[in-house]
Amino acid sequence: MFSTKSFVLAALAAVASAAPGCAPPKATPTLPLTGGASELPAPPSNLVLKKIILGHGIQNYSCADAAATPEAKGALAALYDITALYPSKQPGALSIDAFNALTTKTLWQEDVPLNLVNTAAAVAGAVLSSKEYGATTSPFQAPADLKLAGLAPIKYAGRHYFDSTGTPNFDLIGPGNLKAHVVKKAGVAVPANADKGPLKTGAVQWLQLGDSGLSVSNGISQVYRVVTAGGVAESCTTTGAGLASVPYTAQYWFYG
Numbered sequence: 001m002f003s004t005k006s007f008v009l010a011a012l013a014a015v016a017s018a019a020p021g022c023a024p025p026k027a028t029p030t031l032p033l034t035g036g037a038s039e040l041p042a043p044p045s046n047l048v049l050k051k052i053i054l055g056h057g058i059q060n061y062s063c064a065d066a067a068a069t070p071e072a073k074g075a076l077a078a079l080y081d082i083t084a085l086y087p088s089k090q091p092g093a094l095s096i097d098a099f100n101a102l103t104t105k106t107l108w109q110e111d112v113p114l115n116l117v118n119t120a121a122a123v124a125g126a127v128l129s130s131k132e133y134g135a136t137t138s139p140f141q142a143p144a145d146l147k148l149a150g151l152a153p154i155k156y157a158g159r160h161y162f163d164s165t166g167t168p169n170f171d172l173i174g175p176g177n178l179k180a181h182v183v184k185k186a187g188v189a190v191p192a193n194a195d196k197g198p199l200k201t202g203a204v205q206w207l208q209l210g211d212s213g214l215s216v217s218n219g220i221s222q223v224y225r226v227v228t229a230g231g232v233a234e235s236c237t238t239t240g241a242g243l244a245s246v247p248y249t250a251q252y253w254f255y256g
Contacts, residue, residue, distance in 0.1 A: 029086045031253055032226045034191050040208045040224060041186055047221055047255040050178060054080045055160050055252055056106050057114055058133055058245040059204060063236035070233035074162030076139050078113040080146040081157040092152060103229040103249040104195045105148055112247050114139045127198050130234045130244035167212055170223060180223050180254065181216035182209035190228060197230020199246055204231035224253040
């Protein structure tokens with residue numbers, strides 16, 4: 001989907017002399033690049049990659065009236081751990097093209113894993129007004145692994161939501177109880193061929209998010225949102241006044 005530049009892999013450890021029975025070497029994951037005029041700042045050298053996560057949910061917006069510009073009102077998403085699928089010689093790892101196609105594959109083939117007011121809107125590939133994709137007041141479903149055709153189940157990893165202050169939160173389950181409470185540091189335009197999503201509105205920006213400094217995060221200092229699909233708002237002229245939501249998927253890279 002993206003330029004070759006976007007997916008340059010770090011060198012793999014030499015294996016020619018590896019003894020029989022040794023575990024295959026792991027690749028050092030490299031944050032994707034858009035290949036455009038500007039890129040997100042690189043992760044600080046003192047941080048290490050903790051997880052690569054696939055998020056699937058909705059981006060929320062509001063319009064004051066039909067002449068207004070849509071105002072972002074946060075997001076809701078279920079999270080899945082795709083770290084082990086990153087290209088390497090490990091069993092089950094994907095090619096770089098297949099890895100970066102996970103966002104598109106999930107968006108178009110899997111139902112939105114949230115409790116939506118209009119359950120028909122959750123159906124994979126549904127094309128409705130963005131006013132139909134709103135979540136209930138209890139939006140998160142019971143944890144369940146992501147089951148994509150041709151792949152082993154991808155482990156459920158947690159939730160993404162915005163709190164009452166409008167701050168993005170990522171609550172990850174598993175060892176370390178990782179949590180990110182972050183604010184936007186930088187954003188760049190998506191590649192020209194990014195998946196526009198079922199509503200054909202476009203893919204949301206790639207972002208660098210940094211710790212809020214409020215001592216809420218645990219084990220995470222930076223989050224990058226990359227390889228996005230869908231999620232851009234419809235115009236207020238189209239939706240009229242009120243709330244609207246748009247299905248999206250994204251990779252989230254967690255550093256700490």
